[in-house]
Each structure stands twice: as structure tokens, then as C-alpha cells.
Amino acid sequence: MAKKIDAPSIFGEAEDYLKKTHAMDKLGFSRHTFEKAQKQGLFTPTVVTTEKGKEVLVYSVAELNSFMQTDEYRKLDEGTVDPRNTLNDLTGKEWLPETKSYFFQKGLGADHPDAQIEKLHPAPYSFQDIEKLILFFTKKGMTVLDPFGGVASTAKACELTGRKCISIELSEKYHELSIKRLETEVAKGASKRHQLINGDSCAILPTLETGSVDFMVTSPPYWGILNKQDRKVIENRVANNLDTKYSESELDLGNVEDYKEFLNILTKKIFMQCARILRNNKYMAIVVSDFRDKGEYISFHSDLIHLLNHQKIEGGGELVLQGTKILVQNHKSLLPYGYPASYVENIHHQYVLLFRKK
Numbered sequence: 001m002a003k004k005i006d007a008p009s010i011f012g013e014a015e016d017y018l019k020k021t022h023a024m025d026k027l028g029f030s031r032h033t034f035e036k037a038q039k040q041g042l043f044t045p046t047v048v049t050t051e052k053g054k055e056v057l058v059y060s061v062a063e064l065n066s067f068m069q070t071d072e073y074r075k076l077d078e079g080t081v082d083p084r085n086t087l088n089d090l091t092g093k094e095w096l097p098e099t100k101s102y103f104f105q106k107g108l109g110a111d112h113p114d115a116q117i118e119k120l121h122p123a124p125y126s127f128q129d130i131e132k133l134i135l136f137f138t139k140k141g142m143t144v145l146d147p148f149g150g151v152a153s154t155a156k157a158c159e160l161t162g163r164k165c166i167s168i169e170l171s172e173k174y175h176e177l178s179i180k181r182l183e184t185e186v187a188k189g190a191s192k193r194h195q196l197i198n199g200d201s202c203a204i205l206p207t208l209e210t211g212s213v214d215f216m217v218t219s220p221p222y223w224g225i226l227n228k229q230d231r232k233v234i235e236n237r238v239a240n241n242l243d244t245k246y247s248e249s250e251l252d253l254g255n256v257e258d259y260k261e262f263l264n265i266l267t268k269k270i271f272m273q274c275a276r277i278l279r280n281n282k283y284m285a286i287v288v289s290d291f292r293d294k295g296e297y298i299s300f301h302s303d304l305i306h307l308l309n310h311q312k313i314e315g316g317g318e319l320v321l322q323g324t325k326i327l328v329q330n331h332k333s334l335l336p337y338g339y340p341a342s343y344v345e346n347i348h349h350q351y352v353l354l355f356r357k358k
């Protein structure tokens with residue numbers, strides 16, 4: 001039962017009481033959890049009558065503080081995993097922020113000792129960003145596929161979160177670095193807990209069983225794009241003796257010259273195969289960026305959506321777009337590309353295209 005006190009007695013000590021929204025913020029509860037706790041009598045609101053005669057509920061800060069010391073508070077704060085949740089191991093509270101349509105890129109920083117292998121690859125993604133996706137789209141023990149493994153950022157994220165990874169990489173050099181990365185940056189023996197395959201995904205994917213993986217996440221090679229990178233970026237990498245392209249191999253999709261042919265191979269031979277290998281109702285996350293080619297803006301992400309959305313999958317079902325999360329790359333340096341005559345964008349975000357097999 002709510003206590004009732006007159007406005008004057010509370011207004012003198014206003015800081016001792018909080019309005020409902022501020023009390024919710026203090027506890028870090030959603031409205032639903034807040035009202036549930038109140039119903040259970042874990043704290044009691046006080047009714048205040050304002051000078052205009054309106055009754056308002058307020059909450060005693062002292063009472064909220066002592067509630068925050070209890071086990072009941074800790075349980076509600078951490079939340080529970082809904083028994084109907086077959087997708088991941090997140091509580092309702094953890095789930096909600098992950099449904100935002102953007103997130104900020106996180107990395108170790110170039111000087112971090114664990115960033116030295118990653119630096120040897122021209123286009124790695126951050127294992128921390130991928131960890132977020134893996135935690136949302138899988139449960140512990142599930143299997144994740146990456147058809148363009150690079151230096152095993154996906155496998156590293158899997159190892160750190162207790163998932164299994166199948167990672168396919170064409171270049172022998174990056175394959176070797178992948179093994180070294182898991183062994184030195186995570187734990188001795190870690191590379192053995194995952195399937196790190198050295199080979200061409202176009203040939204290997206058809207050999208993988210239909211409906212055998214729980215999530216696919218990858219960033220594809222870009223159609224000759226490494227050769228089209230900013231001149232300064234290339235010069236910098238050359239000066240530091242770092243690779244500016246993945247390989248000279250004809251099987252390397254980064255070396256396919258014609259954009260249409262590149263899209264065709266990427267969607268038909270890679271992503272639609274990955275869709276077949278996915279279990280029903282599971283998700284695929286494709287991390288891509290738009291880019292410029294000889295002054296033309298190529299909307300790579302929308303070309304991929306156009307080619308993949310509602311495509312029928314061999315063995316049954318179709319791929320259905322669920323969202324496009326923006327990965328904000330806030331730390332990148334601004335370059336004065338078009339200044340002072342024209343708008344040339346500093347592309348400082350990537351898209352995470354999220355498809356589901358239905």
C-alpha cells in the first residue's frame with residue numbers, strides 16, 4: 001500500500017524522493033521490471049499531493065538504496081533468459097539494446113600486442129564487433145560459418161564465447177596466421193577446437209551438409225577494391241611492408257575484374273550455398289561497405305540485398321532480409337577528397353546485412 005504524505009512535507013526534502021522515471025533510471029529497470037518489483041512489494045511508492053491538488057507517486061531514495069543491496073534486486077537487474085529463447089543466451093535486458101539499428105566499431109587499437117597479426121591482413125574486421133553478433137545470433141556450443149576467414153577474427157570471437165567455428169580461407173599465408181593468432185592470442189590448443197580450412201570456398205561450401213550450421217557471419221573480398229584503395233593508404237602499407245591485396249590467385253574473388261561477374265559468383269556460389277548450409281530459421285550476417293570506383297559511387301550493400309532477398313534456397317526455404325545494422329567507424333581520419341569543389345563522402349560506416357532462412 002502506498003504511503004500518503006502531503007506535498008509540503010516532501011517538497012522541503014525533494015532530493016530524498018524521485019519521480020517514477022528517475023527511480024526507474026536509478027535502478028536501471030525497464031517500466032515492466034519496475035512495475036513487477038513494485039507489485040511484489042520490493043519498494044513502496046509514496047503519494048504526494050501537489051499544490052494543485054494532483055496526486056503523484058514518488059519513490060524514497062533511501063528505500064531504493066537499501067533495495068539495491070538485496071538479492072532480489074540483483075536477480076531482477078541481471079534478468080533471466082526466457083525459457084522460450086531458442087536463439088541466444090541473452091536476458092531480456094541484454095537483448096533489447098542489441099536490436100538497435102546501429103553500433104559503434106570497437107577495436108584493440110593498432111599498438112595493442114594482440115593486434116599485430118590482424119595488422120598483417122589488409123582488411124580484417126574487429127573480433128569484438130563480431131562477438132556481439134555471435135552472442136545475439138547463437139547460443140553457447142553452436143556452430144558459426146565464415147566462408148572468408150581471413151586471419152580468423154570470427155574463429156577468435158567463437159573461441160572467446162564458447163562457439164565452434166568453420167572458417168575457410170583461400171590464402172595459405174592467412175590460414176597459417178589464423179592458427180598462430182588463435183594459439184598466441186587466445187589459448188594453446190585453441191586452433192584445434194575449430195575447423196580452419198585452407199581452400200576455395202566456391203569448392204568447399206558445396207561439400208558441407210545442408211542445415212548443419214547455426215549462424216553465418218563474414219566480410220567478403222571486394223571486387224578488385226584493394227587495388228582501388230586510397231593512394232595514401234596503399235603507400236602507407238607498402239612503406240610498412242604490409243600486403244595491399246590478398247593474393248594473386250584467380251580463385252580469389254578480390255581479383256575478379258568485372259563487377260557483375262563478381263556479384264554473381266559471390267551471391268550464387270557463396271551466399272546461397274551458405275544459406276543452404278544454415279539450419280532453418282537461422283541468420284546470416286554480411287558485413288560490407290559501399291565504395292567508389294573511378295569516381296562512381298557503388299552501393300554494394302543494396303546490390304547484394306537486391307540479389308539475395310527472397311532468393312529460393314536449394315533444399316528448401318528462402319532468404320529474407322531482416323535489417324541492415326550500421327556499424328559506425330567513428331575513429332577513421334577524415335580525408336579532404338572533394339574539397340573545395342564537390343561532395344565526396346568519407347565512408348565511415350559499414351552495413352551488417354541481416355538475412356534469415358525461412
Ligand SMILES: C[S@@+](CC[C@H](N)C(=O)[O-])C[C@H]1O[C@@H](n2cnc3c(N)ncnc32)[C@H](O)[C@@H]1O
Pocket residue numbers: 121123124125126147148149150151152153154168169170171174199200201202218219220221222246247251252253254
Ligand atoms: C575481407 S577479407 C576477410 C577478413 C576477415 N573477416 C578477418 O577479419 O580476418 C576477405 C578474405 O577472403 C579471402 N578469399 C578471397 N577469395 C576467396 C575464396 N574463393 N575462398 C576463400 N577465401 C577467399 C581473402 O584471401 C581474404 O582474406
